[in-house]
Amino acid sequence: xxxxxxxxxxxxxxxxxxxxxxxxxxxxxxxxxxxxxxxxxxxxxxxxxxxxxxxxxxxxxxxxxxxxxxxxxxxxxxxxxxxxxxxxxxxxxxxxxxxxxxxxxxxxxxxxxxxxxxxxxxxxxxxxxxxxxxxxxxxxxxxxxxxxxxxxxxxxxxxxxxxxxxxxxxxxxxxxxxxxxxxxxxxxxxxxxxxxxxxxxxxxxxxxxxxxxx
Amino acid sequence: xxxxxxxxxxxxxxxxxxxxxxxxxxxxxxxxxxxxxxxxxxxxxxxxxxxxxxxxxxxxxxxxxxxxxxxxxxxxxxxxxxxxxxxxxxxxxxxxxxxxxxxxxxxxxxxxxxxxxxxxxxxxxxxxxxxxxxxxxxxxxxxxxxxxxxxxxxxxxxxxxxxxxxxxxxxxxxxxxxxxxxxxxxxxxxxxxxxxxxxxxxxxxxxxxxxxxxxxxxxxxxxxxxxxxxxxxxxxxxxxxxxxxxxxxxxxxxxxxxxxxxxxxxxxxxxxxxxxxxxxxxxxxxxxxxxxxxxxxxxxxxxxxxxxxxxxxxxxxxxxxxxxxxxxxxxxxxxxxxxxxxxxxxxxxxxxxxxxxxxxxxxxxxxxxxxxxxxxxxxxxxxxxxxxxxxxxxxxxxxxxxxxxxxxxxxxxxxxxxxxxxxxxxxxxxxxxxxxxxxxxxxxxxxxxxxxxxxxxxxxxxxxxxxxxxxxxxxxxxxxxxxxxxxxxxxxxxxxxxxxxxxxxxxxxxxxxxxxxxxxxxxxxxxxxxxxxxxxxxxxxxxxxxxxxxxxxxxxxxxxxxxxxxxxxxxxxxxxxxxxxxxxxxxxxxxxxxxxxxxxxxxxxxxxxxxxxxxxxx
Numbered sequence: 087x088x089x090x091x092x093x094x095x096x097x098x099x100x101x102x103x104x105x106x107x108x109x110x111x112x113x114x115x116x117x118x119x120x121x122x123x124x125x126x127x128x129x130x131x132x133x134x135x136x137x138x139x140x141x142x143x144x145x146x147x148x149x150x151x152x153x154x155x156x157x158x159x160x161x162x163x164x165x166x167x168x169x170x171x172x173x174x175x176x177x178x179x180x181x182x183x184x185x186x187x188x189x190x191x192x193x194x195x196x197x198x199x200x201x202x203x204x205x206x207x208x209x210x211x212x213x214x215x216x217x218x219x220x221x222x223x224x225x226x227x228x229x230x231x232x233x234x235x236x237x238x239x240x241x242x243x244x245x246x247x248x249x250x251x252x253x254x255x256x257x258x259x260x261x262x263x264x265x266x267x268x269x270x271x272x273x274x275x276x277x278x279x280x281x282x283x284x285x286x287x288x289x290x291x292x293x294x295x296x297x298x299x300x
Numbered sequence: 301x302x303x304x305x306x307x308x309x310x311x312x313x314x315x316x317x318x319x320x321x322x323x324x325x326x327x328x329x330x331x332x333x334x335x336x337x338x339x340x341x342x343x344x345x346x347x348x349x350x351x352x353x354x355x356x357x358x359x360x361x362x363x364x365x366x367x368x369x370x371x372x373x374x375x376x377x378x379x380x381x382x383x384x385x386x387x388x389x390x391x392x393x394x395x396x397x398x399x400x401x402x403x404x405x406x407x408x409x410x411x412x413x414x415x416x417x418x419x420x421x422x423x424x425x426x427x428x429x430x431x432x433x434x435x436x437x438x439x440x441x442x443x444x445x446x447x448x449x450x451x452x453x454x455x456x457x458x459x460x461x462x463x464x465x466x467x468x469x470x471x472x473x474x475x476x477x478x479x480x481x482x483x484x485x486x487x488x489x490x491x492x493x494x495x496x497x498x499x500x501x502x503x504x505x506x507x508x509x510x511x512x513x514x515x516x517x518x519x520x521x522x523x524x525x526x527x528x529x530x531x532x533x534x535x536x537x538x539x540x541x542x543x544x545x546x547x548x549x550x551x552x553x554x555x556x557x558x559x560x561x562x563x564x565x566x567x568x569x570x571x572x573x574x575x576x577x578x579x580x581x582x583x584x585x586x587x588x589x590x591x592x593x594x595x596x597x598x599x600x601x602x603x604x605x606x607x608x609x610x611x612x613x614x615x616x617x618x619x620x621x622x623x624x625x626x627x628x629x630x631x632x633x634x635x636x637x638x639x640x641x642x643x644x645x646x647x648x649x650x651x652x653x654x655x656x657x658x659x660x661x662x663x664x665x666x667x668x669x670x671x672x673x674x675x676x677x678x679x680x681x682x683x684x685x686x687x688x689x690x691x692x693x694x695x696x697x698x699x700x701x702x703x704x705x706x707x708x709x710x711x712x713x714x715x716x717x718x719x720x721x722x723x724x725x726x727x728x729x730x731x732x733x734x735x736x737x738x739x740x741x742x743x744x745x746x747x748x749x750x751x752x753x754x755x756x757x758x759x760x761x762x763x764x765x766x767x768x769x770x771x772x773x774x775x776x777x778x779x780x781x782x783x784x785x786x787x788x789x790x791x792x793x794x795x796x797x798x799x800x801x802x803x804x805x806x807x808x809x810x811x812x813x814x815x816x817x818x819x820x821x822x823x824x825x826x827x828x829x830x831x832x833x834x835x836x837x838x839x840x841x842x843x844x845x846x847x848x849x850x851x852x853x854x855x856x857x858x859x860x861x862x863x864x865x866x867x868x869x870x871x872x873x874x875x876x877x878x879x880x881x882x883x884x885x886x887x888x889x890x891x892x893x894x895x896x897x898x899x900x901x902x903x904x905x906x907x908x909x910x911x912x913x914x915x916x917x918x
Binding site: 090091092093094095096097098100101102104105106107109110112113114116117118120121124125126127128129130135136137138139140141142143144145146157160164170171172173174175176177178181182183184185186187188189190191192193194196197200204222223224225226227229230231232233234235236237238239240241242243244246274275278279280281282283287290291294 | 311314315318356360363364365366381384385388389392393396412413414441442443450451452454455457458459462487490491494495498499502503506507510511512513514515516517518519521522523524525526527528530531532534556558561562563564565567569570571573574585586587590591592593596597598599601602654655657658663664665666667668670671672673674675676677678679680681682683684685686689690705706707708710711712713714803804805806807808811828829830911914915
């Protein structure tokens with residue numbers, strides 16, 4: 087046993103230094119040189135000030151029908167189970183950050199959440215008098231919460247569903263809005279991997295930028 | 301245009317086919333490479349790695365006092381010193397992680413100013429990372445300083461994986477040697493696994509992940525200004541910390557305005573690379589690889605999910621090389637694939653069906669899959685990954701003892717969640733952990749050979765070695781210990797009030813507890829995360845289960861290795877049962893499935909199966 091103590095201790099120390107210090111520092115160095123922007127959070131700047139990360143979503147929507155009208159002009163993202171506020175990526179004081187809802191499919195709270203979201207979307211439509219064709223369904227990703235609570239994306243179907251509302255709320259043509267959606271849609275990687283998505287924060291920032299140019 | 305069959309898309313199926321194909325294509329070269337690493341002489345390794353790091357390897361042995369023979373090989377050990385060395389090395393790892401967690405507030409590299417961990421959580425986490433489980437009762441970004449993540453958790457990610465490989469290689473030597481008293485040198489195996497296998501693969505993967513947007517920096521969190529300010533209601537508390545109530549009994553709340561968002565950063569990519577490749581699974585952030593900064597794109601997702609099974613799959617072929625009969629390696633790999641692929645496809649199928657209660661209860665929601673919408677059960681899943689990418693990961697992470705997640709398993713459909721749970725309960729031998737999966741599977745092979753021997757009335761043999769009562773006892777222990785820990789642990793938690801911390805009602809609540817013990821008892825680490833497991837009861841109970849399920853298998857495996865190494869090789873005759881044929885592969889599959897089904901179907905019936913019946917029959 088004691089004969090083993092020296093090699094165990096020495097090996098543990100040496101491998102700790104290699105894997106716990108040298109390795110992360112070397113990767114950090116390479117990352118800083120080769121991918122400086124991506125290694126530090128893909129931050130989006132507007133007028134020289136950081137306004138978000140292109141990988142972290144922000145809350146533009148609501149599940150409260152009373153608050154929906156004021157938010158009709160934005161594209162809404164997924165619902166978020168992060169807390170205390172939706173899309174909280176880090177709150178050191180409260181010890182909260184990324185989180186899924188972890189609601190089981192049989193949990194009645196899940197159904198209540200979906201119903202509240204459906205009602206809020208309907209209220210936003212009503213606020214700007216959007217009339218939808220009978221039987222048009224709301225894409226599932228728009229009424230469910232993401233795994234991280236920080237999902238920056240929605241499906242192209244969820245974006246298309248919101249085009250008439252956003253266009254009316256902003257007083258621009260649907261084609262203008264649709265053009266911006268298309269510009270911010272990314273297809274499957276190499277045509278196979280993942281799902282096609284629209285980046286909600288980037289799309290909303292582009293909408294505002296287009297409005298200020300007019 | 302997208303073709304779908306019952307909401308399963310052609311593209312989703314294609315992603316699964318591509319995944320399995322790329323995995324098998326990479327396993328062959330990597331398997332051969334690892335065989336050369338573990339059979340190679342001190343200071344030398346293929347692909348120029350020996351030239352780059354051989355000097356360091358030699359330095360390590362000199363400082364450790366590892367004896368080198370005249371022919372340049374290291375002095376070898378019998379199974380008992382080998383096992384002692386491995387255990388001691390892991391105990392040191394436990395002490396180091398525990399110490400770092402408890403002292404992180406006074407140590408450097410803590411830009412967020414996080415405090416020390418509470419002792420129960422620190423114990424649980426230290427055991428969890430030393431045993432290659434990486435069960436997490438805490439949220440990474442809000443609990444662990446950068447130093448703890450790197451020097452504590454990150455190091456154990458490497459060393460626990462290296463431990464698994466060392467034990468496996470010792471067992472393979474036991475099978476391939478005849479009349480030998482030794483099974484290798486544990487210090488050499490640990491060093492070579494780390495330097496020549498894990499580090500180079502991790503460096504490549506880490507840089508590739510940064511290129512996709514995974515963060516890698518020592519800067520503290522970054523504050524950004526929100527485009528749309530938010531507010532939320534917070535209960536008002538008095539000085540004693542109690543919530544103040546209004547006259548009508550409702551809680552008093554005040555409105556808190558939120559105008560900024562904190563973007564968490566850190567040296568994540570380097571740790572994510574090893575957590576995937578080393579079948580560790582402990583995320584840098586709370587939601588693991590569902591977090592967009594941990595797994596930003598479909599391509600990063602593909603690389604990470606590939607990394608989960610890469611080494612476990614390749615080690616099967618390393619085994620074939622080292623016993624000088626490649627067919628044996630392919631046979632074991634084939635058995636794993638035969639179990640894995642149908643279960644993966646089934647997970648995808650069940651998740652693609654969506655939630656019947658949403659279809660029935662919330663009017664106007666469209667769960668159908670198309671080229672523009674993922675459809676299916678999207679609660680707890682990320683838009684960029686969709687149903688197919690999430691199901692693929694769920695099956696891979698539980699087939700391997702990885703336990704990282706890219707979607708919340710707690711929100712899976714009952715049967716879509718049953719499969720990951722059962723894959724763990726099979727004993728983590730379908731790919732399984734790095735090293736531990738294959739040594740577990742080889743124990744099942746011994747059981748299968750024994751059963752086949754009984755059926756044809758011959759002395760059971762594997763690779764020319766007679767399987768005798770001692771090997772059978774060790775194999776039976778490896779098969780039964782995790783089963784016992786899972787079931788006894790679950791039963792205990794259900795019976796004591798401290799175990800009642802489930803977040804979902806009904807059979808799903810039971811499923812959360814069963815999942816937790818299945819995960820800990822097989823060193824997986826994934827969770828039905830709604831269970832509040834950061835409590836004294838769960839921290840201690842799960843910590844003990846993880847420890848015993850790791851080392852009560854490692855010791856019997858090494859004992860079997862020692863016993864097998866000392867045996868003569870019996871010449872092959874017409875009566876020898878060949879162990880590389882499809883018949884034997886099916887025999888092995890049957891033994892794994894029958895043990896897993898007989899042990900766990902009653903418990904599963906009380907959890908996910910009952911929940912499924914609730915869901916479809918309202």
